[in-house]
Amino acid sequence: xxxxxxxxxxxxxxxxxxxxxxxxxxxxxxxxxxxxxxxxxxxxxxxxxxxxxxxxxxxxxxxxxxxxxxxxxxxxxxxxxxxxxxxxxxxxxxxxxxxxxxxxxxxxxxxxxxxxxxxxxxxxxxxxxxxxxxxxxxxxxxxxxxxxxxxxxxxxxxxxxxxxxxxxxxxxxxxxxxxxxxxxxxxxxxxxxxxxxxxxxxxxxxxxxxxxxxxxxxxxxxxxxxxxxxxxxxxxxxxxxxxxxxxxxxxxxxxxxxxxxxxxxxxxxxxxxxxxxxxxxxxxxxxxxxxxxxxxxxxxxxxxxxxxxxxxxxxxxxxxxxxxxxxxxxxxxxxxxxxxxxxxxxxxxxxxxxxxxxxxxxxxxxxxxxxxx
Numbered sequence: 001x002x003x004x005x006x007x008x009x010x011x012x013x014x015x016x017x018x019x020x021x022x023x024x025x026x027x028x029x030x031x032x033x034x035x036x037x038x039x040x041x042x043x044x045x046x047x048x049x050x051x052x053x054x055x056x057x058x059x060x061x062x063x064x065x066x067x068x069x070x071x072x073x074x075x076x077x078x079x080x081x082x083x084x085x086x087x088x089x090x091x092x093x094x095x096x097x098x099x100x101x102x103x104x105x106x107x108x109x110x111x112x113x114x115x116x117x118x119x120x121x122x123x124x125x126x127x128x129x130x131x132x133x134x135x136x137x138x139x140x141x142x143x144x145x146x147x148x149x150x151x152x153x154x155x156x157x158x159x160x161x162x163x164x165x166x167x168x169x170x171x172x173x174x175x176x177x178x179x180x181x182x183x184x185x186x187x188x189x190x191x192x193x194x195x196x197x198x199x200x201x202x203x204x205x206x207x208x209x210x211x212x213x214x215x216x217x218x219x220x221x222x223x224x225x226x227x228x229x230x231x232x233x234x235x236x237x238x239x240x241x242x243x244x245x246x247x248x249x250x251x252x253x254x255x256x257x258x259x260x261x262x263x264x265x266x267x268x269x270x271x272x273x274x275x276x277x278x279x280x281x282x283x284x285x286x287x288x289x290x291x292x293x294x295x296x297x298x299x300x301x302x303x304x305x306x307x308x309x310x311x312x313x314x315x316x317x318x319x320x321x322x323x324x325x326x327x328x329x330x331x332x333x334x335x336x337x338x339x340x341x342x343x344x345x346x347x348x349x350x351x352x353x354x355x356x357x358x359x360x361x362x363x364x365x366x367x368x369x370x371x372x373x
Contacts, residue, residue: 005215007040015074016041016199017062017167022071024057024223031057032068033223041166044193044200046210049220050246055203058220059169062201063092075166091165095172097156099144105131106140109159116163130158133192150181157189161198170202174209186212207247211235219243235293240373244291249327251297251338252371253290257282264370266290270334275309276368289371294341296367299328299353303360311362314338316355330359 007013015038024032032054039045047055060066062073064085072079080088091112099108109130113123131137134154144152153173160168173189174182190213193200204210210217211231219226219234226246227239238244241252255268257280264276266288274290282288298304303311312332320327321344328340340361342353353359 005042007043008038008216013040015039016043016076017201018072018074019058020072020074022058022061022068022073024054024061024066024068030223032061035071035223035225037218037225037228039167039199039201041199042197044190044213044215045202046214046217047201047203047220048205048207048210048217048247049226050205053220054223055220056171059092059171059201059203062167063090063169064088065092089166090169091160091163091167092169092171093156093160093173095175097152097176099152099155099159101144103143104140105136105142105144105147105155108144108155109140109162111159112163126162127158130162133161133196134158149176149178150185153177153185157192161196165198167199167201170200172204173202174204174206182209183212189213211247219247221246237369238291238371241289241291241371244369244371249294249339249341251292251294253292253368255288255290257284257286257288260284263365264288268334272312274368275365276370277365278370280370280372282372286372290368291371292363292368294327294339295325296363297338297340298362299330299340299342300360300362301353301357304362309365310368311360312338313358313360316353316357316359319355328353328359330361 017039019035019037022032022035035058047058049055057066061068064083068081073081100111106127109127110123113126127140131140134157136151136154136158139151147155174185177185186209202213214231216228216230217234218228221242227234227243234243234247238247244250244252253266253268253274255266257264258267258273259265260279263278264280266274276290280288314330314332316328317331318329324344326342326344328342330338330340332338338361
């Protein structure tokens with residue numbers, strides 16, 4: 001299901017959640033400005049951006065905890081702006097988990113069901129189902145302080161899902177977990193969402209987390225959506241310098257568009273030419289940039305032979321060893337620095353390139369992304 005899931009590519013598909021020209025201000029300052037966004041049923045959608053970009057405000061407006069100053073929020077075909085939170089088929093899992101310390105795991109999960117006055121037998125069945133779902137069988141009688149951080153996170157998730165919402169909102173749900181547990185939980189969340197088919201909307205500032213769990217993601221900046229797409233689309237085809245620099249590491253080669261026939265040719269300030277396979281709508285003479293990810297660069301002691309077009313020399317000024325890869329910082333003659341990522345296929349002692357080595361960086365025209373914004 002996850003591999004083939006792409007309702008946004010169907011022009012006849014209708015969004016489950018739609019933000020239409022939504023604006024929100026706090027004391028006159030814009031938190032969200034004229035935002036339009038569609039989220040589809042069964043989608044795992046991520047809102048990614050720096051602190052203060054408006055992503056949590058957007059989530060809280062969907063939950064009903066904030067009201068937009070302008071615009072509509074549609075759930076299905078209904079505008080839910082005037083609907084109180086408890087009447088929306090939406091539930092939210094908070095970053096702090098917000099578990100009741102005096103209640104058992106069972107009663108924490110059952111809390112919302114009791115508020116809805118469901119029969120006791122149905123509550124017991126629903127809670128048992130949730131405990132199995134999040135793999136906490138046998139822990140229903142414990143209190144939150146008797147659980148690990150990962151277990152408390154699962155209880156909060158089970159409580160959020162117990163009422164079977166159409167949309168589950170997750171506000172930085174894994175922020176309190178250590179790195180290894182966070183990575184394991186990301187895949188568990190993906191599996192759980194796929195099994196349930198519930199629409200998940202997650203807010204995070206962790207790029208790796210967003211790219212791991214989401215079908216699609218919206219990169220936000222200053223209350224606006226900078227780009228929406230699958231993780232691969234946003235990483236491989238950023239639509240602006242800002243998105244390219246925010247999502248992952250990137251090398252930007254600035255220059256002037258020299259030609260634009262069979263692909264674009266950029267000339268930098270030192271007069272070097274760089275080729276991109278794609279063309280652009282910009283006119284010759286326009287200022288543009290080529291974005292090249294560190295892993296797309298080849299690093300060698302000698303300039304490549306044959307058909308390699310994009311080549312630039314420099315000196316290694318720093319090396320970051322990360323276990324599976326090493327990051328090389330190469331200072332060019334112009335004083336600018338480029339990063340190259342190299343897989344550590346051999347032992348550290350056998351590394352061919354070291355500090356202060358003169359090296360050559362090269363990349364294929366297909367690896368360069370043209371940016372005009």
